[in-house]
Each structure stands twice: as structure tokens, then as C-alpha cells.
Amino acid sequence: MTTHAIPTHAELVLPAPAKLNLMLHILGRRADGYHELQTLFQFLDHGDELGFALRADGQIRLHTEMPGVTHDSNLIVRAARQLQQLSGTALGADIWLDKRLPMGGGIGGGSSDAATTLLGLNHLWQLGWDEDRLASLGLGLGADVPVFVRGRAAFAEGVGERLTPVTLNEPWFLVAIPQVLVSTAEVFNDPELTRDTPPIKVRSLLEGGGRNDCQPVVEKRYSAVRNALILLNNFVPARLTGTGACVFGSFPNQDDADKVARQLPATLPSFVAQGRNVSLLHQQLQALAKK
Numbered sequence: 001m002t003t004h005a006i007p008t009h010a011e012l013v014l015p016a017p018a019k020l021n022l023m024l025h026i027l028g029r030r031a032d033g034y035h036e037l038q039t040l041f042q043f044l045d046h047g048d049e050l051g052f053a054l055r056a057d058g059q060i061r062l063h064t065e066m067p068g069v070t071h072d073s074n075l076i077v078r079a080a081r082q083l084q085q086l087s088g089t090a091l092g093a094d095i096w097l098d099k100r101l102p103m104g105g106g107i108g109g110g111s112s113d114a115a116t117t118l119l120g121l122n123h124l125w126q127l128g129w130d131e132d133r134l135a136s137l138g139l140g141l142g143a144d145v146p147v148f149v150r151g152r153a154a155f156a157e158g159v160g161e162r163l164t165p166v167t168l169n170e171p172w173f174l175v176a177i178p179q180v181l182v183s184t185a186e187v188f189n190d191p192e193l194t195r196d197t198p199p200i201k202v203r204s205l206l207e208g209g210g211r212n213d214c215q216p217v218v219e220k221r222y223s224a225v226r227n228a229l230i231l232l233n234n235f236v237p238a239r240l241t242g243t244g245a246c247v248f249g250s251f252p253n254q255d256d257a258d259k260v261a262r263q264l265p266a267t268l269p270s271f272v273a274q275g276r277n278v279s280l281l282h283q284q285l286q287a288l289a290k291k
């Protein structure tokens with residue numbers, strides 16, 4: 001994969017930040033098989049980057065290949081095509097992706113790419129869609145897309161679509177990336193999954209409180225995740241994000257996080273990033289709107 005995947009003639013370059021699920025409770029299972037959750041989302045100042053340029057011929061072309069994902073099934077292309085169809089625009093786009101986030105890591109790379117595509121093309125095509133409309137289109141692409149569209153750290157309920165913005169501390173996180181792909185569907189189908197955690201009120205949610213109900217199942221099934229948690233727990237209380245595979249711990253400053261990162265074995269890649277209550281994507285779009 002190229003590291004500088006975005007050419008200089010891209011007209012708009014925007015970030016697609018990662019997220020963490022600081023806690024994740026499973027309250028029950030709906031008739032359609034999906035699970036009712038309560039989860040706390042915070043963004044990181046680390047993520048993918050996307051470049052966009054207008055095409056007058058109406059075509060949507062993603063120029064970056066992703067292993068295991070075909071062009072047409074890429075969430076970026078699906079988001080762009082749906083926005084194009086529903087808005088009725090005759091315009092198309094060339095799109096480039098600098099993929100920095102691990103796939104299927106529970107840090108929301110695909111969902112964030114989709115949200116950045118929706119907001120980026122809304123800007124480039126001058127559609128004037130509001131956040132509500134973009135978030136509801138996004139929900140059809142994935143449960144985590146709306147929070148990236150809205151760009152505010154949030155307590156999420158339902159399958160992640162009912163969002164209450166929250167203001168959290170913004171510590172530094174060390175995110176370790178066990179080298180294994182965790183299947184979200186498999187975790188949610190596990191008979192041993194805890195599905196009856198009582199609901200909590202957002203105001204009673206203490207920072208750092210709660211737990212990730214998926215963690216026991218993922219630890220049991222994936223030894224790479226189990227070992228990463230054991231390793232990180234030697235330095236800091238460690239937790240799984242989403243359905244994994246990534247695990248994280250928080251630190252009051254970057255130096256402390258970096259020190260631990262240096263002590264992890266080469267077999268467990270990691271990165272250090274700061275928690276953000278406002279996503280970098282929104283900060284950049286606000287700056288563009290002021291120009």
C-alpha cells in the first residue's frame with residue numbers, strides 16, 4: 001500500500017479520524033437479530049486521509065485499491081454513489097485514500113471513510129445537505145457512520161443511531177493492534193455473549209466506568225487479543241474497542257503513552273493518539289466554511 005496515496009491535484013483533502021468505544025454495554029437483542037447497545041464514542045487525532053476531485057462525467061472512481069475489498073463494495077464508493085443518486089447531481093468524483101487505520105480493528109476506519117466521503121462530496125458538489133440528512137443516509141451504510149457524520153463525542157444508544165453529545169476528558173491513548181481480524185457478526189452471534197446489561201443513564205456514566213461486554217468473548221476466541229490485553233495491562237488498565245481487535249489504555253500525557261509503546265514487542269504494532277471531543281474532520285470543514 002502506498003503511503004502518499006493522494007496526488008497534489010486533489011481539490012479537497014480531508015481526514016477520516018478513528019474512534020474508540022470507551023465502554024460498550026449490550027442491553028438486549030432485537031427481533032431483527034441486531035443488538036441494542038449503550039456505548040461511548042470518542043474520536044482520535046489519528047486516522048485515514050481522503051482526497052477528492054470533481055468529475056464532470058458523473059463517474060465515481062476510487063483510485064486506491066484495498067486488499068480484500070472490491071471497488072464497488074468499498075464503503076467510500078457506496079457512500080458516494082448513494083449521495084449522488086439521492087441528491088440527483090450530475091457530478092462525479094475522483095477519490096484517493098491514504099489508508100492508515102487497520103481494517104476490522106474496532107476503530108471505525110471504514111465507517112469514518114464513508115462519513116468523510118459524505119461530508120466531502122456534500123461540500124464539493126455544493127449540495128447543502130444538513131447533518132440530519134447525511135447522518136440518516138450514513139446509518140444505512142453502517143451503524144457507526146452517523147457519529148462520524150456528526151463529529152461530536154457521544155453516548156450512543158439503539159444500534160448506535162441515538163446520539164447524545166458528551167464532553168469528556170481528552171487523554172492520550174495507546175492503541176495496540178493485535179494482528180488478527182475479528183468478525184463483528186461472529187462476536188454478536190456467540191452464545192456466551194452477555195446480552196442483558198441493565199441500561200445506565202448518560203449522567204450516571206462516570207468517565208472510565210463501564211466495560212466492554214464483547215471483551216470476554218473476543219478474549220476467549222482470539223489469543224492475539226487476549227495476549228495484547230495481558231501485555232498492556234502490565235502498564236495500564238487495558239480494554240477492547242468495539243468488537244476489536246484493537247485494545248487501548250489511557251494516559252495523562254503523550255510522553256507516558258510513548259514510553260509504554262516503546263516497550264511493546266514488535267509483534268504488537270501500536271500507535272499513540274489524543275482523544276478528541278470534536279472530530280478533526282469537522283474542525284477542518286469549519287475552517288473551510290470560514291474561508
Ligand SMILES: C[C@@](CO)(OP(=O)(O)O)[C@H](O)COP(=O)(O)OP(=O)(O)OC[C@H]1O[C@@H](n2ccc(N)nc2=O)[C@H](O)[C@@H]1O
Nearest residue numbers: 033034035106108142143144159160184185188242243244
Ligand atoms: C459494535 C460496533 C461498535 O462500534 O463495533 P465495531 O464494528 O466498531 O467493532 C459497531 O456498532 C458495529 O457496527 P458495524 O461494524 O457497522 O456493524 P455491521 O457491519 O452493521 O454488523 C455486522 C454484524 O454484527 C451484528 N451486529 C452489529 C451491530 C449491532 N448493534 N448488533 C449486531 O448484532 C449483526 O449480526 C451484523 O450483521
Ligand SMILES: Nc1ncnc2c1ncn2[C@@H]1O[C@H](COP(=O)(O)OP(=O)(O)O)[C@@H](O)[C@H]1O
Nearest residue numbers: 074075076103104105106107108109110111113
Ligand atoms: N473504506 C474502507 N475501509 C475499511 N474497511 C472497509 C472499507 N470499505 C469496506 N470495508 C469493509 O468493512 C470492514 C470493517 O471495516 P472497519 O471499519 O475497518 O472495521 P471496524 O468497524 O471493526 O472498525 C472491513 O473488514 C472491510 O471488509
